[in-house]
Amino acid sequence: MRGMEGEMLKGHLDMIVLAALAAGPAHGYAVIEEIKRRSGQKFSLPEGTVYPALHRLEEAGLLASRWVTAESGRRRRVYSLTKRGSRGLAEQRAVWEQFSVAIGALLGTARPWKTPA
């Protein structure tokens, strides 16, 4: 299974990345692994597309980053949610839940329109 449609995912990538970082600070690879794990491997975007999203969210002040040295000796950039990012995620979550309920209700009630008597 290829997973969810790429275009559908791209539209929500920022929210997905913020949600993945809600568990705690992580580097890019760990963010992607967390997205895969929590989505049951259903999200399959090119992994590299997460990095522009991480940079964009940092630029918007929703994420902060710092460089550390990994056990392998490589330089590693670790991202974490800022307070603004946590608030942004909560807002996006609320909007998404409303949207999800509305779409669910729309798709789940496939009844014909009632015409006035």
Next chain:
Amino acid sequence: MEDSSLIAEYAESLAGRLRFDRSLARCVRQEVEDHLWEAVATSSTGDLLEAQRRAIADFGDAHVIAAQIAVVSLAKQIKKIGVTVVLVIAAIYLAMTTRVTWYDLGQWALCEDRRALSGTIGLIDRSTFWLAAIGGIAAWAYIGSRHTPTTFHPAYREQLRRFFLLCSTATGALITSVICDGVLTALRLWGLEFSFDFMVPIFSMAIEIACAGALVVHIRGITQRLASAAALLST
């Protein structure tokens, strides 16, 4: 040796596309290499070369990713121009105010024959300075209120065109204002015997010229980067 060069080559090709910003290119290269080597380390295949190929394939097209990162970087630099314009205008205003206050405190009188010319230049100076201030603040507020785009789409290009129009107006007006300040200072000091009191007008003029020059250099540098990035994004 060949095994390890696959990831290095890929990271280099991605970073090479971002060479208009060396610092960004270096960071992205380190980040991408770290990602790919971690993917190789957790790969289930025993073949190192195959693991690298798979990691690179999963990562995606280097050109597409570089273009998306370039857009974010450009948006950041362009917002910095907006802030710089406002800071430079504030610094020039401070220098002008200090000089005028110094003239008032020292009761520096202007020769009668220079008053008419000084009045005309002063009017141009005030008009161009406030035009610069309005243009600069408008540019800063305009670009600051835009979201960082995900791609270099036509709507964003239009936003950039408007922003640079406002910035160019502000910078042009500011340079005119600084030139007028220079002429006014010269009219004020011309013919007087040099004294230590000259230091404040001269120093404040030097600050104005340095600020205006720095702004022009800064905008020129960003414009050059923008042209390089636009070439990358349009291919």
